[in-house]
Amino acid sequence: MTLHTHSTNIFNSNHGRRSKSVPRIVCFFAVLLQFHFTLTSLTLAARGPGPNRLPPDYTESDSDWLWDSWLQKQPSQPDTVDVDYCAQAAEISENGNGIVSYAIAKGCYEQFPFNPRIRDDTIDSVKANLESFYVFYDISRSPPPMENSDLYPVDLTASLASLRNNTYSNDYSFHANLTHMISQLQDPHTSYKNMCYQQFLFIQPLSTYGVYENDRQQVKVATVLNKLDPQVVNSLVDFISEYARTKSYSKDRGVRLNKAFTYLARDKTGSSFDSYSLGTFAQRTTIPVNPTIEYKIDCSAKLGPDFSNGTSDPSIITLNLAWSALDATMVPYTDGASYKQQFCSDNSIQTVKKFVLDTASPDDFSTGMAHLHGGRKKSRELYRGPYASFHLLGDGVTAVFRLGTESPNKLDAKHEGFYTNIDQGFANMEAVGAKKLIIDLQNNAGGIICWGRYVLQTLFPQTVDAPYIYNLRASRLAQALAQATFTYDQAINSPYEGLVDPETGYEVDDDSWMIPGVPLPGRDGAFSKKVTDRYCPVVEEIRGDESDAMFKPQDIVILTNGFCGSTCAVLALQLHERYGVRTMAIGGHHGQSMTFTSFPGGAVQANNTQWVHRVRTLFATLPASMRTKALKSSVPNQLPANGQLAFTFREVMSASHPEQVSEYMRIPSEFRMDYTSARFWMPSILWEDVRKEVWGDQDIAMVDNESDAQEDDEEYEVEDEIYDVGAASVLIEDDAVDLQLDGIATEADREDLEWLQQQE
Numbered sequence: 001m002t003l004h005t006h007s008t009n010i011f012n013s014n015h016g017r018r019s020k021s022v023p024r025i026v027c028f029f030a031v032l033l034q035f036h037f038t039l040t041s042l043t044l045a046a047r048g049p050g051p052n053r054l055p056p057d058y059t060e061s062d063s064d065w066l067w068d069s070w071l072q073k074q075p076s077q078p079d080t081v082d083v084d085y086c087a088q089a090a091e092i093s094e095n096g097n098g099i100v101s102y103a104i105a106k107g108c109y110e111q112f113p114f115n116p117r118i119r120d121d122t123i124d125s126v127k128a129n130l131e132s133f134y135v136f137y138d139i140s141r142s143p144p145p146m147e148n149s150d151l152y153p154v155d156l157t158a159s160l161a162s163l164r165n166n167t168y169s170n171d172y173s174f175h176a177n178l179t180h181m182i183s184q185l186q187d188p189h190t191s192y193k194n195m196c197y198q199q200f201l202f203i204q205p206l207s208t209y210g211v212y213e214n215d216r217q218q219v220k221v222a223t224v225l226n227k228l229d230p231q232v233v234n235s236l237v238d239f240i241s242e243y244a245r246t247k248s249y250s251k252d253r254g255v256r257l258n259k260a261f262t263y264l265a266r267d268k269t270g271s272s273f274d275s276y277s278l279g280t281f282a283q284r285t286t287i288p289v290n291p292t293i294e295y296k297i298d299c300s301a302k303l304g305p306d307f308s309n310g311t312s313d314p315s316i317i318t319l320n321l322a323w324s325a326l327d328a329t330m331v332p333y334t335d336g337a338s339y340k341q342q343f344c345s346d347n348s349i350q351t352v353k354k355f356v357l358d359t360a361s362p363d364d365f366s367t368g369m370a371h372l373h374g375g376r377k378k379s380r381e382l383y384r385g386p387y388a389s390f391h392l393l394g395d396g397v398t399a400v401f402r403l404g405t406e407s408p409n410k411l412d413a414k415h416e417g418f419y420t421n422i423d424q425g426f427a428n429m430e431a432v433g434a435k436k437l438i439i440d441l442q443n444n445a446g447g448i449i450c451w452g453r454y455v456l457q458t459l460f461p462q463t464v465d466a467p468y469i470y471n472l473r474a475s476r477l478a479q480a481l482a483q484a485t486f487t488y489d490q491a492i493n494s495p496y497e498g499l500v501d502p503e504t505g506y507e508v509d510d511d512s513w514m515i516p517g518v519p520l521p522g523r524d525g526a527f528s529k530k531v532t533d534r535y536c537p538v539v540e541e542i543r544g545d546e547s548d549a550m551f552k553p554q555d556i557v558i559l560t561n562g563f564c565g566s567t568c569a570v571l572a573l574q575l576h577e578r579y580g581v582r583t584m585a586i587g588g589h590h591g592q593s594m595t596f597t598s599f600p601g602g603a604v605q606a607n608n609t610q611w612v613h614r615v616r617t618l619f620a621t622l623p624a625s626m627r628t629k630a631l632k633s634s635v636p637n638q639l640p641a642n643g644q645l646a647f648t649f650r651e652v653m654s655a656s657h658p659e660q661v662s663e664y665m666r667i668p669s670e671f672r673m674d675y676t677s678a679r680f681w682m683p684s685i686l687w688e689d690v691r692k693e694v695w696g697d698q699d700i701a702m703v704d705n706e707s708d709a710q711e712d713d714e715e716y717e718v719e720d721e722i723y724d725v726g727a728a729s730v731l732i733e734d735d736a737v738d739l740q741l742d743g744i745a746t747e748a749d750r751e752d753l754e755w756l757q758q759q760e
Helices: 022-033 067-072 085-095 102-110 116-133 156-164 171-183 234-245 253-260 336-343 367-373 417-431 449-459 476-487 567-579 609-620 677-681 683-695 742-748
Strands: 002-004 043-046 099-101 191-194 200-203 208-213 216-221 263-265 275-277 292-298 316-322 324-327 380-384 388-392 398-403 436-440 470-472 556-560 582-586 602-606 643-652 671-673 715-717 722-725 728-731
Touching (some): 085 099, 085 102, 116 643, 556 683, 567 582
Parallel strands (some): 398 436, 582 671
Antiparallel strands (some): 292 316, 380 388, 602 643
């Protein structure tokens, strides 16, 4: 038996312990293989998890409470309330590779009784933070219409009051409803979660990706014997689209669909390579509606007329895939009491293990993948670092700058690797004479503002001093804290210091930028005057003239799947609005326009211990005459029971429309492209297709990069239990090896399912 570098595997073993769920899936597909047909393009028809997947009175206009929220409104107590499901989960997890059944994990979450005090204290804290500091508090009540969006008004005051007036079947149900309500803002910078209910990750053993091929939108299976390349008919496109409507990671429905599917992204482990990650449809922290999802596999195109499987429709094979729960706990627990103490109490642990779908590197151009690449050539890699990679396409003049993140990884403690990565990559592009540039920002969730500004300054050295302009909410409490910051001596860093007046270039040194506040067109309430960030010293070092730029704006295109958020979004918007760089969006719904960025926001704060301490310390320095009862009631307290709240603290304004907030501007991409199987698995082909779409075929002799970039498909003989494949340790299932597939595996290139757990 061999392992191939193009195989796609899911991993979840805990320190080398085997997953008992793996052989069941492998055995199932072994049965299919024993039907003696070659599965190269299975067509799957999928339906929802049971007939009650949506409420019977559901209509398209039901915008506030959709898929998961309907579950949250149902009675959800465990079948036997006196059973300690958390004790069972601890034992099963310890003895079973960290894998817990859906029913046990669900029971553990739902065994803690509803506590009205926790409800009230939580809502008080959330309300105080959002009313005083959430910069989109007003506009969320009446958002502007946005094309291809499912954004609806959210009255936070009324919604929080409604939650307070309800009782819940258990503690989980309350927190899940609050999480869902906040998610309706569709602002990923603003979220609520309770760490008590983040300790299990519910996953499906089958993940999907979306393509447009053969004149129709399709879903394909990204994992579970991916070489068989099964396809899913449009019903699952609609099914996943409906699920994606309830998610918060973008205001564009095409972007949300892309995130529901498997996607290629950079993780924070320090790896220099992208890897395929399970989409949000196949992995969830909230309890899925039903324990299984049922798929109907249509094999009519592959089975002969004489085939029979003993059913009335021999071409249909039904596959029910159960949800499994991966134990993500960082500290041990033995029962419900210790679980609650470790994860559900004030000041208990606030981190969980991170699970990464580990695969071989994408862009596999081996002979076995010829059915996808069709003889086309792989790009030449110029440089690869922990944050970005650089490539040269076959025309010899078009380079690719693949920027995966602006967030520091755990191996870059001093945050210096990013600048080296960018500098070396640009130097190598210049050395090979690159004249055009594709900036690939797919699935870049942002990070450090100065890192984004460094990229902007590298591309356009003449960038002005204050490219990012912000406003803040000027509530009564915000104004009081600003006054305290500049009027009274402080022994603590204020969230209102260190900002710069963009007109003078100097840091603000009094509260006149916040008091009395200014109106914004079409907005309610008062806001600060415009401010910007402190200058980034490293950015100042590379300031130059327009003539120093390596590429002209018309020779650059931004490529995203829409999920380019926070610092990434601000960077992309600056490139587009300020310099006219063109944009390409890929994926989403065929035939619909799509944005190239999501949630530019501005800056985010978290209601953690440090934030509450800063606010309360500042407030305490005010004279007693200012600390009125009404104002004191608006000061937030620490969230109880290990709750976590994040919110957008300041809003970034548009560079081209200075009075408009970027978060609620919809700028569609100029170019649109669909994913195909080849574009999904082979970034080099995607980049070549983008080049042709934007600049056309050029009269330039194609350069043969194969000698530099093409690598033979390496094979590893299986002799022992654990082997290093690339950067990951892979556990080979002995049970899978024992399957009687020797004759068929040669044709089908059977790929084992294994689980690898990577702790962040």
